[in-house]
Amino acid sequence: xxxxxxxxxxxxxxxxxxxxxxxxxxxxxxxxxxxxxxxxxxxxxxxxxxxxxxxxxxxxxxxxxxxxxxxxxxxxxxxxxxxxxxxxxxxxxxxxxxxxxxxxxxxxxxxxxxxxxxxxxxxxxxxxxxxxxxxxxxxxxxxxxxxxxxxxxxxxxxxxxxxxxxxxxxxxxxxxxxxxxxxxxxxxxxxxxxxxxxxxxxxxxxxxxxxxxxxxxxxxxxxxxxxxxxxxxxxxxxxxxxxxxxxxxxxxxxxxxxxxxxxxxxxxxxxxxxxxxxxxxxxxxxxxxxxxxxxxxxxxxxxxxxxxxxxxxxxxxxxxxxxxxxxxxxxxxxxxxxxxxxxxxxxxxxxxxxxxxxxxxxxxxxxxxxxxxxxxxxxxxxxxxxxxxxxxxxxxxxxxxxxxxxxxxxxxxxxxxxxxxxxxxxxxxxxxxxxxxxxxxxxxxxxxxxxxxxxxxxxxxxxxxxxxxxxxxxxxxxxxxxxxxxxxxxxxxxxxxxxxxxxxxxxxxxxxxxxxxxxxxxxxxxxxx
Amino acid sequence: xxxxxxxxxxxxxxxxxxxxxxxxxxxxxxxxxxxxxxxxxxxxxxxxxxxxxxxxxxxxxxxxxxxxxxxxxxxxxxxxxxxxxxxxxxxxxxxxxxxxxxxxxxxxxxxxxxxxxxxxxxxxxxxxxxxxxxxxxxxxxxxxxxxxxxxxxxxxxxxxxxxxxxxxxxxxxxxxxxxxxxxxxxxxxxxxxxxxxxxxxxxxxxxxxxxxxxxxxxxxxxxxxxxxxxxxxxxxxxxxxxxxxxxxxxxxxxxxxxxxxxxxxxxxxxxxxxxxxxxxxxxxxxxxxxxxxxxxxxxxxxxxxxxxxxxxxxxxxxxxxxxxxxxxxxxxxxxxxxxxxxxxxxxxxxxxxxxxxxxxxxxxxxxxxxxxxxxxxxxxxxxxxxxxxxxxxxx
Numbered sequence: 063x064x065x066x067x068x069x070x071x072x073x074x075x076x077x078x079x080x081x082x083x084x085x086x087x088x089x090x091x092x093x094x095x096x097x098x099x100x101x102x103x104x105x106x107x108x109x110x111x112x113x114x115x116x117x118x119x120x121x122x123x124x125x126x127x128x129x130x131x132x133x134x135x136x137x138x139x140x141x142x143x144x145x146x147x148x149x150x151x152x153x154x155x156x157x158x159x160x161x162x163x164x165x166x167x168x169x170x171x172x173x174x175x176x177x178x179x180x181x182x183x184x185x186x187x188x189x190x191x192x193x194x195x196x197x198x199x200x201x202x203x204x205x206x207x208x209x210x211x212x213x214x215x216x217x218x219x220x221x222x223x224x225x226x227x228x229x230x231x232x233x234x235x236x237x238x239x240x241x242x243x244x245x246x247x248x249x250x251x252x253x254x255x256x257x258x259x260x261x262x263x264x265x266x267x268x269x270x271x272x273x274x275x276x277x278x279x280x281x282x283x284x285x286x287x288x289x290x291x292x293x294x295x296x297x298x299x300x301x302x303x304x305x306x307x308x309x310x311x312x313x314x315x316x317x318x319x320x321x322x323x324x325x326x327x328x329x330x331x332x333x334x335x336x337x338x339x340x341x342x343x344x345x346x347x348x349x350x351x352x353x354x355x356x357x358x359x360x361x362x363x364x365x366x367x368x369x370x371x372x373x374x375x376x377x378x379x380x381x382x383x384x385x386x387x388x389x390x391x392x393x394x395x396x397x398x399x400x401x402x403x404x405x406x407x408x409x410x411x412x413x414x415x416x417x418x419x420x421x422x423x424x425x426x427x428x429x430x431x432x433x434x435x436x437x438x439x440x441x442x443x444x445x446x447x448x449x450x451x452x453x454x455x456x457x458x459x460x461x462x463x464x465x466x467x468x469x470x471x472x473x474x475x476x477x478x479x480x481x482x483x484x485x486x487x488x489x490x491x492x493x494x495x496x497x498x499x500x501x502x503x504x505x506x507x508x509x510x511x512x513x514x515x516x517x518x519x520x521x522x523x524x525x526x527x528x529x530x531x532x533x534x535x536x537x538x539x540x541x542x543x544x545x546x547x548x549x550x551x552x553x554x555x556x557x558x559x560x561x562x563x564x565x566x567x568x569x570x571x572x573x574x575x576x577x578x579x580x581x582x583x584x585x586x587x588x589x590x591x
Numbered sequence: 592x593x594x595x596x597x598x599x600x601x602x603x604x605x606x607x608x609x610x611x612x613x614x615x616x617x618x619x620x621x622x623x624x625x626x627x628x629x630x631x632x633x634x635x636x637x638x639x640x641x642x643x644x645x646x647x648x649x650x651x652x653x654x655x656x657x658x659x660x661x662x663x664x665x666x667x668x669x670x671x672x673x674x675x676x677x678x679x680x681x682x683x684x685x686x687x688x689x690x691x692x693x694x695x696x697x698x699x700x701x702x703x704x705x706x707x708x709x710x711x712x713x714x715x716x717x718x719x720x721x722x723x724x725x726x727x728x729x730x731x732x733x734x735x736x737x738x739x740x741x742x743x744x745x746x747x748x749x750x751x752x753x754x755x756x757x758x759x760x761x762x763x764x765x766x767x768x769x770x771x772x773x774x775x776x777x778x779x780x781x782x783x784x785x786x787x788x789x790x791x792x793x794x795x796x797x798x799x800x801x802x803x804x805x806x807x808x809x810x811x812x813x814x815x816x817x818x819x820x821x822x823x824x825x826x827x828x829x830x831x832x833x834x835x836x837x838x839x840x841x842x843x844x845x846x847x848x849x850x851x852x853x854x855x856x857x858x859x860x861x862x863x864x865x866x867x868x869x870x871x872x873x874x875x876x877x878x879x880x881x882x883x884x885x886x887x888x889x890x891x892x893x894x895x896x897x898x899x900x901x902x903x904x905x906x907x908x909x910x911x912x913x914x915x916x917x918x919x920x921x922x923x924x925x926x927x928x929x930x931x932x933x934x935x936x937x938x939x940x941x942x943x944x945x946x947x948x949x950x951x952x953x954x955x956x957x958x959x960x961x962x963x964x965x966x967x968x969x970x971x972x973x974x975x976x977x978x979x980x981x982x983x984x985x986x
Contacts, residue, residue, distance in 0.1 A: 093802035100801055100893050101832040104845050114936060148604050152672075176605045176638070256762050257636035257673035 119270050122150040123277065130281035134288040137172075143278045144174035147248045151270050152259040154250040155227055158235075159190060161243045166192040168245055181226050188224055190245075196221045200234045200242060206268065207232040210261060211252065228252040229261035231268060233275045236282055244282075246275055340406040347402055354395040361389045405545075420582050423466045425503050425510050426455040432473035433501050439474075440481050449484055454502035462510050462580045468553045469578070472562075475546040476514040476574045477501070482537070483518025483572060490519070508580055509560075515573035521566040529564075554578065594683035594788075596921045596956040597621025600665035602675050606637040609676050610645025613665075617680040618650070620956065626650055626680035628688035628782075630923075631657035631769055632664075632960040635759045636673030639767050639774050646678055647772060653680075656690045656782045658725035658757035659767040661928035664959030667945045671932045671961060673760055679921065679958040686786035686920075686985070689714040692770035694778035697730035703779055704739025711783045712744055719785040721751040723923065723983070726779035727766050728756030728963025729868055732813055733975035734882045736779065752973040753792065753983045754781075755925030755962030756880070761840035763868060766963070788920065788985050791913035793906040794967040796864045796979040797899025797930060800849050800890035801830065807887045815883060816876045823877050824870065830891050836870075843867050844933040847978050848879065849892040856969040864892060866929070866977030868963055880964050881975050894934050894978055903943050906982050907950030919952050919984040924959030926980045931961050951984060 129142050140158050147156040155175030159168035168190040177185060190197070195217035199207050209218040211229045222228050230249025234242030248271060250258045259267045365385050373381065433451060441447045477499065484497035502513040521529065528534045530551045535544035554560040554576055561577040599616025603609040613631075618624065629650045633642055639659070647655065662671030681688065691710035693703040703726075711722075726736065737752065744750065757766035770780040784790075805826070809817035818826045827846065828836050835842050849862035856863075865879040910919075931940060948957060967974065967981035 089803060096801050097830050100830060100845070103893075104832055104835070110936075149602070154604075254636065256764075257634075257760065 116266070119150070119266070122146065123270070123273055126150075126274070127277055130277060130284075133281075134285040136282060136285050139278065139281045139285060140172040141174070143246070143274060143281075144172055146274055147246075147271070148175055151248070151267050151274070153248040153261075153267070154254045154258045155225075155248070157185070157188075157225060157245075157247040159188070159245040159247065161192065161237070168192065168197075171244070177226060185224075185226055190221075190224070194221075197232070197245075200232070200245075201240050203240050205233070205272070208261065208263065208268075209249070210263065211255070225249070226251065229255060231261055231271060233271055235275050236279050246271070246278070343402075344406055347399060347406060351396060351399040351403060354392050354399060358389055358392040358396065361385050361392065420463045420465055422461040423464045423469075424461050425459040425512065425578075426457075428464075428466060428469065429453075429455070429473060429501050429503055429512055432470050433477060433499075435470075436474050436477035436481065440478070444485075447481075447485070448497070449481060450496060450498040452498060452500040454500060456502075456504045458505040459503040459510050460505060460580070462578050463582045464578065465553070465557060468557060472550040472553050472576065473512070473514070475550050476576075479546065480514055480516030480518065480572070483520075484516045485518075487517075487519045506577065509577050510580060512576045512578070513573055514576075515571055517571050520568035520570055521564065521572055522568060526564065526566065558582075592682075592684050594681065594686055594920045595621045595623050596679060596681045596683075597623070598665045598677060598679045598956045598958050600663065600668055600670065600675060600677045602670060602672065604674055606639075606642035607645045609637065609674070610642045610678075611649045613676045613678040614646045614649035614680065617678040621680050621682060623680065623682040624651075626653045626682050628681045628683075628690075629653050629655040629657075630679040630681075630782075630958055631655055631676065632678075632958060633657065633659055633676040633767075633769075634661075634663065634670075634673045635659045635762070635765075635767065637676065642676060643769055643772070643774055646676070650678075650680060652771075654688065654690055655769060655771055656688075656723070656725065656780045657769040658755075658780065658960065659759060660755075661758040661760045661961035661963075662931055663961070664924055664926070664944070664957065666957050667941060667948055669931065669940055669944055669959070669961075671760075671928075677958050677960075679956060681921065683786070683920075686784065686788055687714075689783040689785070690770055690780060691783075692768065692773055692775065692778055692780045694775050696727050696732070696736070696779060697777050699735075700730075700732035701735040701739035704736040704741075705743040707779065707781045708740045708743030711781065714783050714785070715744065715746065715750070716785050718787060719750065719783060720788060720790050720985075721753055721784050721983075723782045723784060724752060724754035724779055724966060725768055725781075725960075726754070726756050727768060727777050728758050728880075729763060729766055730777045731756050731779065731880060731964070732882070733880055733964070733966065734813075737973055749968070749971050751790070751792075751968040752966050753923065753925070753968075753981060754966045755960055755981070756964040756966075758928050758961060758963045761844070761928065763840060784985070789917075791910045791919070791984040791986060792967060792982060793909040794859070794965070794969055794974075794976060794979060794981050795902035795906050796860065796862075796927075796976060797894055797896075797902045798847060798849060798862070798864045798892040798978050799895045799898060800862065800892050802891060804888050804890060807883055807885055807889060810883050810885055810887075813880065813882055814871075814874075814876045814878050816874070818889065822875045824872070824875055826891075827877070839870055844929045845893060847892045847894075847929070849890040850883075851888055853972075855972060856974070859969045862890065862892070863974065864977045864979060866927070866964060880977070892978075894929060896934060899930055899934065900943055903947050903980060904950075906980060907947045910982060910984050911950050914951070914984065914986055917986045919955045919986045921985050922948075922951060922955050922957045923983045924957065924980065925962050925965045925967070925982075926959055927965060927976075927978045928961040928963060929978050930980065947982070951982075955984070 126142060126146050130139060133139060144156040144158065147153050153175070155177070157170060158172040160171040161168050170186055170188050173182065173185055192201070196207060207218070209222065209230050213219060222230070225247055227247070227249030228251050230247055233246045235244035235246050237243035249261055365382070368381060430453065433453070437449070437451060480499045484499060488495055488497050498517050500513070500515045502515070504511040504513075525536060530547050532548040533544035534548070551562055554562040558578050560579060561575075563575050564572065565575065566572040597617045597620025599613045599618070599620060601609040601612035601616070603612055614629075618626065629646065631643070631646050633639070662669060663675050663677035665677040689711060691707050693706035696703050726733075757768055759766045765776050768775050768778045768780045805819050807815055807818055808820050815823050817823055824836060827842070830846050831842055843866060848865045848867065850865060852859060852861055852863050865881065867877045867879055869878045870876065935943065948955070965976040965979045965981040967976065967979070967983070
């Protein structure tokens with residue numbers, strides 16, 4: 063609007079002034095209105111900013127909750143919580159302290175925020191007694207301890223240097239309401255405080271920290287429960303594994319027993335078979351043995367008869383030579399006939415289910431006598447035979463109901479085998495080697511154990527597999543029938559319901575372990591023939 | 592080879608880690624192992640020495656210039672927390688960057704200008720493109736600094752000045768300037784940019800006057816005591832809520848002064864905006880970053896969202912127009928601390944920034960700083976601005 067064009071000079075001037083005044087007033091009013099609007103806008107922006115901050119805090123807590131839900135690792139949970147304190151709540155430093163179960167102290171569990179190297183080293187060693195005056199309010203049920211920048215309380219200010227924070231808040235985490243197991247400490251150094259979230263009474267950050275503590279406690283509890291469940295699961299799995307191992311062992315034992323049973327049955331069948339064969343062979347063999355011995359005598363008689371006969375020298379010489387050869391042949395028939403007879407007798411023994419009457423026998427006496435008998439027998443059989451005899455008898459070995467002759471046979475057989483193995487090694491190793499055999503007994507309660515151990519050459523695996531089979535022998539022809547161990551197995555397992563097993567190491571030792579029940583097994587109380 | 596540049600940012604709270612991370616990310620983005628020059632913009636929450644040492648170590652102690660700010664920008668990410676660092680690493684056989692530092696701005700900004708000129712005079716070449724400067728936002732008197740610089744350089748052509756003043760996130764206590772291994776306050780670091788490239792830039796503020804014209808009635812240098820015959824602090828209270836004037840950092844984010852723009856830049860805007868970094872309750876005065884004379888007209892002003900948004904769009908269009916079909920090699924953004932989170936919510940801020948970068952080049956290495964003041968030429972003359980964005984593209 064142009065003020066110069068609308069009114070006459072006199073009135074116009076008055077009118078113009080009035081108009082200008084009115085416009086000035088209006089302008090002032092509008093200006094004041096704008097100022098008011100500006101200040102209102104500022105206030106609105108502040109409210110909006112505040113709401114944005116709260117919304118952001120809620121969102122970040124929600125995100126943190128999701129992260130907590132995705133882990134059960136305690137270290138990760140504490141790291142996430144510490145990162146939240148630093149990056150979302152914007153404190154400079156954050157510590158988690160854990161109460162030691164065996165002492166009334168808190169020690170550092172997690173450190174986050176920027177510390178220089180010296181500070182980090184120092185803080186890591188921080189020990190805070192639970193009786194610290196600074197923590198007393200927490201034990202009285204107060205939900206936090208605050209040390210503000212202007213704090214003068216000595217129990218709180220003395221903590222500043224220890225934790226490297228000039229303003230801080232301590233919150234309990236976990237445990238009982240008045241007996242926390244963890245502490246969360248958040249705060250700032252004086253130098254950095256202007257750039258951080260300040261520690262102030264009733265600040266929103268404290269609310270954020272309280273929410274964080276709540277979420278962290280829940281997450282730690284969840285993690286603990288999960289770990290407990292995990293441990294329980296592992297424990298159950300271990301139990302299942304152990305049970306499976308036991309079942310597996312039982313299965314192995316069952317298989318072994320089955321193998322033994324099969325072996326026993328085989329031997330039984332074989333025994334019946336050999337008994338039949340032996341019986342049939344025995345009579346013709348008697349004829350062979352008797353008539354060959356008789357024929358040998360007849361050869362001598364023939365020599366006597368021919369003595370007076372008028373034979374020239376050449377003819378007599380030839381006759382004597384033939385008679386000598388004939389006698390030699392007959393002696394060999396007699397010798398091998400006796401050997402065959404021995405084999406047949408052993409075979410017949412195999413077929414027997416036991417002989418004689420069971421009686422209580424002192425085990426140590428039985429083993430000692432068998433050892434002496436075997437030793438002296440060996441010395442008679444082989445001149446210069448020497449071996450160190452050792453006895454390790456358990457005084458508690460006591461008595462057992464046995465077919466003593468049969469068990470003596472077993473022991474003689476095992477001891478003889480031991481002598482043989484030791485002598486064999488002596489022949490190979492020479493003077494540096496001292497042959498030895500140990501007989502040991504041990505009470506096993508309802509049963510008794512007899513061990514015969516030699517320090518001979520040991521038994522190779524391929525021999526070990528077959529050594530209880532009848533007619534299996536590693537001795538040269540004429541030195542063994544191959545029935546000794548087979549017979550021993552039969553006597554121990556079949557007649558006495560015992561156990562015979564062998565442990566051996568090539569070049570070191572062989573040990574036979576015989577376990578015999580103290581009392582006769584059911585059905586075995588009487589001897590059978 | 593040309594120019595390879597890359598920008599990296601880190602928010603890590605440990606300055607040693609943050610510096611290394613930002614530098615390594617910048618090197619990786621540039622695809623280089625060893626840069627020829629490094630720009631570093633950082634927040635003041637960090638222990639500055641540890642931060643600079645980490646960046647220097649990661650960049651092989653390449654020449655470096657930078658400053659602290661109210662926040663940093665790297666690509667489309669703008670962070671106004673107290674813990675962020677942005678690094679730009681540059682390797683180029685077509686551009687050269689020569690840095691120099693001076694201090695004592697509070698005592699004599701003009702002398703600091705002369706010192707910078709003396710150190711860089713021998714580096715000025717026919718292909719010198721301009722000077723990027725970062726001065727202490729609490730103590731820089733730009734007019735005097737520019738006068739000292741130009742009087743010493745004695746150039747027969749206009750050397751455009753770009754940059755901003757370092758900030759301390761509205762603490763108004765101490766800002767930092769970085770030059771190689773040096774960290775200073777009350778100083779200015781300058782980078783002389785030369786080579787076979789061109790510059791495109793745009794300057795824009797987003798403020799509107801509130802109410803009518805007022806007059807400065809008592810002042811001295813860059814200190815104002817009275818407006819319209821009233822104590823300046825009383826005048827300001829008219830525009831502030833309650834005791835907001837006691838919270839100066841908050842007050843100056845919502846209120847600024849507009850001066851009539853000189854005739855030669857009328858096409859730019861009707862006003863030049865001035866920030867009031869400090870007040871003196873005892874003397875009853877406020878300080879602005881440039882000289883003022885008694886009788887000067889002023890308008891109290893406020894930021895305006897719509898004008899800021901429209902202004903940023905205009906910046907994008909102007910630079911895009913200058914670039915034509917050429918691609919920018921790198922971009923520097925000096926944006927007022929009062930135009931960031933003080934005005935816009937995070938999402939709005941990101942959208943505005945992204946829109947600007949889409950216009951100029953979404954993949955261009957882009958680094959920025961939230962400052963207490965911005966420096967950018969208009970119409971062949973160098974000006975100091977407030978509540979303004981200065982965007983400089985090298986192409």
